[in-house]
Amino acid sequence: MTAPAAQDLPVVVIGAGPIGLATAAHLLERQLTPLVLESGPVAASAVRDWSHVRLFSTWGEVTDPAAEKLLAPTGWSRPDAATYPTGGDWAERYLQPLADILGDRVRYGATVTGVSRAGRDRIVDADRDSQPLVVHLTTADGREERLFARAVIDASGTWTTPSPAGGSGLPALGEKTATDRISYRVPDLNDPVVRARYAGKRTAVIGSGASAFTALATLAGLTQDEPGTHAVWILRRGISGSTFGGGEADQLPARGALGLAAKAAVDNGHADAVTGFRTEAVERDDDGRLVLIGEDGRRLDAVDEVIVLTGFRPDLSFLSEIRLGLDERLQAPTALAPLIDPNVHSCGTVYPHGVNELSHPDKDVYLVGMKSYGRAPTFLAMTGYEQVRSITAALAGDQAAAERVELTLPETGVCGGAGLFDDATAEESGGGCCTPAPALVQIGSAVAALQIGKPEASGGC
Numbered sequence: 001m002t003a004p005a006a007q008d009l010p011v012v013v014i015g016a017g018p019i020g021l022a023t024a025a026h027l028l029e030r031q032l033t034p035l036v037l038e039s040g041p042v043a044a045s046a047v048r049d050w051s052h053v054r055l056f057s058t059w060g061e062v063t064d065p066a067a068e069k070l071l072a073p074t075g076w077s078r079p080d081a082a083t084y085p086t087g088g089d090w091a092e093r094y095l096q097p098l099a100d101i102l103g104d105r106v107r108y109g110a111t112v113t114g115v116s117r118a119g120r121d122r123i124v125d126a127d128r129d130s131q132p133l134v135v136h137l138t139t140a141d142g143r144e145e146r147l148f149a150r151a152v153i154d155a156s157g158t159w160t161t162p163s164p165a166g167g168s169g170l171p172a173l174g175e176k177t178a179t180d181r182i183s184y185r186v187p188d189l190n191d192p193v194v195r196a197r198y199a200g201k202r203t204a205v206i207g208s209g210a211s212a213f214t215a216l217a218t219l220a221g222l223t224q225d226e227p228g229t230h231a232v233w234i235l236r237r238g239i240s241g242s243t244f245g246g247g248e249a250d251q252l253p254a255r256g257a258l259g260l261a262a263k264a265a266v267d268n269g270h271a272d273a274v275t276g277f278r279t280e281a282v283e284r285d286d287d288g289r290l291v292l293i294g295e296d297g298r299r300l301d302a303v304d305e306v307i308v309l310t311g312f313r314p315d316l317s318f319l320s321e322i323r324l325g326l327d328e329r330l331q332a333p334t335a336l337a338p339l340i341d342p343n344v345h346s347c348g349t350v351y352p353h354g355v356n357e358l359s360h361p362d363k364d365v366y367l368v369g370m371k372s373y374g375r376a377p378t379f380l381a382m383t384g385y386e387q388v389r390s391i392t393a394a395l396a397g398d399q400a401a402a403e404r405v406e407l408t409l410p411e412t413g414v415c416g417g418a419g420l421f422d423d424a425t426a427e428e429s430g431g432g433c434c435t436p437a438p439a440l441v442q443i444g445s446a447v448a449a450l451q452i453g454k455p456e457a458s459g460g461c
Helices: 018-029 044-048 065-074 087-105 176-181 192-198 210-222 253-267 369-371 379-395 445-449
Strands: 011-014 034-038 106-108 110-117 133-139 144-149 153-154 202-207 229-232 271-274 278-285 290-292 304-308 363-369
Touching: 011 018, 011 144, 018 034, 018 369, 018 379, 034 087, 034 110, 034 133, 044 087, 044 133, 044 210, 087 106, 087 210, 106 290, 144 210, 153 379, 176 304, 192 210, 210 229, 210 253, 210 271, 229 253, 253 271, 290 304, 363 369
Parallel strands: 011 034, 011 153, 034 106, 153 363, 202 229, 202 304, 229 271
Antiparallel strands: 110 133, 133 144, 278 290
16 A cells, blocks of 8 residues: 555644643644543543542643633633642543544554554655654554655553552562562552552652652551551651752742652651662561561561552654654653753753753654653753643644743752662762752641642642
8 A cells, every 4th residue: 555645644643631731732723633542442542541639730731722722612611720639630621521522533543563664664864754654553453554644743641550669760679570569550448449559558768759648648648547557667868858849948839848748758657768878689488478578688677568659651663664863761752851861951841842851863853741751850841831832833844833832840949860760879968059948847737738648738730
C-alpha cells in the first residue's frame, strides 16, 4: 500500500490524557486534523487510576485555553479556578467532556506498538524526511492496524512504568517475587479492600516526592481509626532543609502543605524516617512479611506492606525505529534536559519551552507532557499545555508563535537539586543556592489545619 501525501494525513496524538487532549484542541484551532489514540476504554484512563488523589494545582492551572474555547459552546464552564480538583474531578468534569467534543477524533482501545518512517527503518537516510510517519497499533480485540501520519505527538505519559524500589534503578533482588505485598501507587483508603490492606499494619513508604508525602499523610490519617497503623519512610538521601519541599514558601500552597503534612506524620510519631537507605534486596521472614536490605548491609525491621513511590520513567520501546535525541541521564529531549535536571536545577524553576527544545533528529516527532521530562519529577500540567501550543503552531507554519513564550511558572521558593538530588550525605542544615530554605516548623495546631488523611486535604502528584 502506497503511503498518501503528508499534507493529507492527520497528526497522530498518542494518549487521551490532559496533554494529549489539549494537543488535539490546539491542532483544531490551527485547522489541523488530530487523531488521538488512547489505549484505555475512556479518556484520561491513567488519571482515573489516581482519582482519589487531590492535585496540588488549582483548576485554574490544569485547564488549557484552547480546550476551554472548544468546550465553551457546549455550555461547559470551568469550576472555581481557586479550588483543587481530585484526579476523578479532573477526568469527569473536564477531560471526558473534552474528549466527547472531539468525538471520533479520539479512538479508544488503541495501543500503539510502533512508530517509524514509511518504508524506512532507523538506519536508512535516503528520502527519510519526505516519508510520512507510520504508526502500528493493536485494538482491544487484538487486531493489528497501520496508520500514516504527517506528525506524531507522544503524550502517553509515564504512568504505566513506575520506577522500582531498587536504589540502582533496577528492581531490588526479590522485588518482583514480592509483588503481592508491594504497591507502586498512592493507596485509596476509601476503598474498603485497600483500607483493609494497610489498616493496623506496618508499611514502608519509599520515595521523597509529592506522592510519598501524600501516602505518608494518608497513612497517618488512618492511625486515628486503626491503632497499630504505622509507616516507615525510607529516603535515599538525608533529611535537609528542602526534604519537605517549599512549605509555606511554595508558590503552589497545596504542594507546600503536602510536605508539611509529611513532616507532621514524622513529628507526631505516625512514621519513622530511615535516611540514606538504598534498597538492594527484599526478603521474606518466616511470617511472610518483607525485610528490606540496604546496599550498605542494613536490614530494616519487617513490614507488612511496601509502597514504592520513586518516580516514573518513559516507555520508549515503541519508538525504537525513530531517531530520538535524548539526554543520556534523564531520557528527556537533549535541549530540554539541562532545564529540568534535578542534579543541577535549582529552586524548582523550569523555563518555559516549546518546539525548539522538544524537536528530535526525526522531524515531526515530539514527546510532550510527562513523557518529555523523562525521569525528571518536576512536570506541571501548564508546562505541557505550553509545549503543545508551541508545537502545533510550528506544525501550522507559524514559527513566530511557536517560539514565543506564553507562560509564567510558579517557583517553589526552595532550592532543589544543585547537586543534592538523591544525595544520602545531605546535611541537616538547609543550605541553598539562591534563596534560603524555609525553616521547618514544628507541627502542632497546624496538623488540624492540614486535616491529614482526610480526602478534601490530601495532596496531589
